[in-house]
Amino acid sequence: KKPLLLWLNGGPGCSSVAYGAAQELGPFLVRSYGENLTLNAYSWNKAVNLLFLEAPVGVGFSYTNRTSDLRRLGDRVTAQDSYSFLLNWLNKFPEFKNRDFYIAGESYAGHYVPQLAELIYDGNKGASRDRVINIKGFMIGNAVLNDATDQMGMVEYAWSHAIISDELYSAVRRECDSFKEEEDGGKPSKGCSPAVRAFLRAYDDIDIYSIYTPTCLSSSSSSPASASPRRSSPGLVAAPRLFSKHVKEAWRRMQRVPAGYDPCTEEYVKGYFNREDVQRALHANRTGLSYPYSPCSEAISKWNDSPSTVLPILKKLMGAGLRIWVYSGDTDGRVPVTSTRYSLNTMKLRPRLMRKTAGDGAGEESEWGGWRAWYDRQQVGGWAVEYEEGLTLVTVRGAGHQVPLFAPRRSLAMLYHFLRGSSLPASRSR
Structure with a gap:
């Protein structure tokens, strides 16, 4: 059975449906000025059951009947509400309860994902069997960390x-x-x-x-x-x-979430989800929101808590045995690969030395640590390093902030290896 994967976009205040589902890794992508959908040949649902959550309340079609709720938002509330949502969703769809569960996301989801994973990990301790979430690990891309x-x-x-x-x-x-x-x-x-x-x-x-x-x-x-x-x-x-x-x-x-090779996909998505026929088909906006659908929320104007670092959470969850991959599109200037490397370097992790598989010195361990190229279709897909503590850092060559949008095939290949817990291909022959 396929695992269950929850996808979260960041912002804070940006929609996982408008970005993750409709522009990046969902089964259908919005194209042509919001007039139709295109089948995504590299959707992540080839490997997992995908769940997209518009969090926190006030994002996308998520709503509240109390405007005061919008003034108390922050990292803590977002994690708690997302955890409550998951427990309720799994009760409603019990066929997914015992499946391996993963979380993935990008940008400010560098906060959301590990914070939610920590809540799940702590909540599983002493929980009754029907409230245990079978979390195995998470992936975060171009992530705000420190x-x-x-x-x-x-x-x-x-x-x-x-x-x-x-x-x-x-x-x-x-x-x-x-x-x-x-x-x-x-x-x-x-x-x-x-x-x-x-x-x-x-x-x-x-x-x-x-x-x-x-x-x-x-x-x-x-x-x-x-x-x-x-x-x-x-x-x-x-x-x-x-x-x-x-x-x-x-x-x-500077606020905007990135475009792709067609740099206007965000405009298409905004137009698509504001169509009345689309909202009816999705059973969305039944309450008649007082504002139009926007990929990044116009209803949220205050963010009450945002810790300066989430690295202690990563360290804690590595120690708990969760599989953690941090990936980075290397043409993003907003949360660039340099930021990710500087942040992870403060953790003083130990690179796992890799043996060369081809060329001069085949079979020997690299004298320069575990940093190496990985390959997709006999071309360099990026670079990677695995750490003894259980974390893997992956770069994706030529991809921007939204890696699945810019490098759909390589992002799906990366997901398959993450799920298997296997190393990315280290030579052209694989």
Whole structure:
């Protein structure tokens, strides 16, 4: 029997249906200006039973009858509500109760996924048999993990990819005190805000979530000029704490979730889910929401808690034996691979040495740790390293922030190996 996998998008406040299901890994993708659906040849439902949750309340078609609920949202409430949803859903569909269960997600789901996994793991202890969730592990992509290293990696990535100047790079590092939080001794100067604003402006004409693909020049955009990249409606954004503390409005202007090779897929999805016939077919919006469907919520304006790091949760769940893969599309500038590597490096994990399978020194262990290429259809799909503690880091070559959108075949191949607990192919011959 296929496992059950829950997919969560981040934001906070962005829809797992609008992004995960309709643009990335669902069985049907919205195309052609929201007029029809296309079968996804690389849908993850080839390997698992997919469950998409619009969380927290106020996201997508999820709603509440009390507006006060929208003012108490944060990481804690999102995890608790998602856990309650899962327990109730499994009671309603008991045929899935004993199946292996996994969670996956991207971006700010770097918080959602491990926080929910921790609740499930703790909740299973001493729970009655009918309330045990058979969790085996999770995957998180281009994930927000640790504020200080996330933002350091973001600036390093922009500089190393020639998006910002040497002078601006030095100014941000200097004025923002190397991205330390104030409680950790960081003392950002008055020059931090203008330096970060200049940093953000460097991305004005390209897609920060996919730096090498075109931007959407949709006529329905709210941008002042038709030749300017599209920006979504304002909402919350998974901004590193130090930056958001000093230039919150600048980060809000950056709010959008990435486009793909057709850079206007988000526009198509928004139009599709606002169609009355689609809502009727989905049995959605029966209460008649007072606002239109939006891929990222316009109803959520306050986020009450967001810890600066989730790395202790990863460490705890690795110790509990859960399978954890962290993957990263390497053309994302928003939560880039540099951020992920810096964050994981603070955990001081031990790379598992890999034996070379081909070429000079075949059969020998690499003298440079376990970092190696992995292959798909005899081409390099990215790079990977496995750690003795049970975590695997995978990069996906040429993919942006939404890996299943940019690299659908390789993302599905990665999922199969994750589920089997097997290493990604280390040579062209496999």
